[in-house]
Amino acid sequence: MSTDKESRLSPQERLGLVMDVLQHGLSVHRAALAYRTSPATVRKWVGRYLAQGEEGLKDKPVERRGRRGPITPSSAMLVLRLRERELSVRDIAKTVEAAESVVAAILERAGLGDAMSTATPIAEADTRMPGELVFIVTARLTAIEERDRFGRGRVLDGEVLFAAMDDCTRVLFAAVHEDESAQTARDFMRHACAFFAALGVAVQRIVTGRRSGFRSHTFLRACREAQVGHHFGHFGSSSANSKSRQAEDLVGLVQSEWGATSHSSASHRRHALTDWQYHYNWKRLHPGLDRTPMAALGALLGGEPPPDPTKIWTP
Structure with a gap:
């Protein structure tokens, strides 16, 4: 003993x-x-x-x-x-x-304990206006090798793709970060809310996975300060509903179209994501909408598609 x-x-x-x-x-x-x-x-x-x-x-x-x-x-x-x-x-x-x-x-x-039992009903609710429900999903990216001007290389591993999608219009905001910490999750949520605010959309509720960053007090406190409701979804499980699967499919789409391109460095990969995001939101017809996500947003807001927020707002 x-x-x-x-x-x-x-x-x-x-x-x-x-x-x-x-x-x-x-x-x-x-x-x-x-x-x-x-x-x-x-x-x-x-x-x-x-x-x-x-x-x-x-x-x-x-x-x-x-x-x-x-x-x-x-x-x-x-x-x-x-x-x-x-x-x-x-x-x-x-x-x-x-x-x-x-x-x-x-x-x-x-x-x-408590958040799990209420996640599925909220994620299943129908959304009729932009901002009522925004999904935030993450995916770890493949390692990338960078070389300096002397030819010395280093491998960057562990970068994470964050993506926020409005359930009503499929408008997307995405960014690459070095980790999934509580501070990173908080900052991405704030940047996503600012992105949608620049489009005239107020985010009311978000649904995330159960990674430690989204469960942290830092993230939950930031949601309360932003007056945004926070709920957990069933991403990647047999109990995932159709809305959760749509959010996951979006991340798969980003990785297959943007991630499939060869990138020379991490900074190049991030700039390429900005360009692809503009193409997805403003130029690419969404099969479920028969229009671009921004055209769908403009129709719901009673006007033309909004301008590119990156020209008036940067995180």
Whole structure:
């Protein structure tokens, strides 16, 4: 029998670490640096909190034999990873071999309890005016190699495509960022709202996936400040409805048309996205609308298609 008293973190510090990871969107590695510990230790305390609540963060004997509880800390961490893949509570429970009530409790501690049950009905609602519902989806981009003037190369990996689509008109706003952190998700949401505002559209509600950046307090606080309702969708799962699949298909379209082009550098890839976005919104006929998205927006707003916002607004 052994205890956790040799740990450098007090129970209060462990709770602060866990909250920074689960609620503030801090990555495991950055949390390890901030609290001067290892990533494995961060995962251990987050897993114990998810499995047992605050009781799991206390100094107490750890039994070496027998069952430690309804679910192990490592399985609790697996629950979050499976949820990020948009699996249902029932599917997760089958995978980790735990009761659905145990999985639901873990998701509740991670701040994913209440929002999940209301996501699908809101995403299914019909939208008749621009801005009523905007989907924000992300996709990780392939690595790209850049070379300087001396011929030295470096590989940029991990860049993320963010795309915001108005459900009513299919108008698109997209940008490439270096990560999916809480601050990046917040900034993209603000830029997307500013883009639509330049078109005369006020964003009322947004639907996102369940990545940690969208679950963070930083992102939720920004939504409240912007007076934008925020809901979670079922992207990439069997329970995804038609609207969620349309948003996913849009990201696939962006990647297949814009991403299929060979780009010499990351900056070139980003400039090419701006050009493709203009083509999609103003020039390309949308098959579901029989017109361009901007023409559809202009018709609903009672006038001609609005001008290109990039000429009057830049993020």
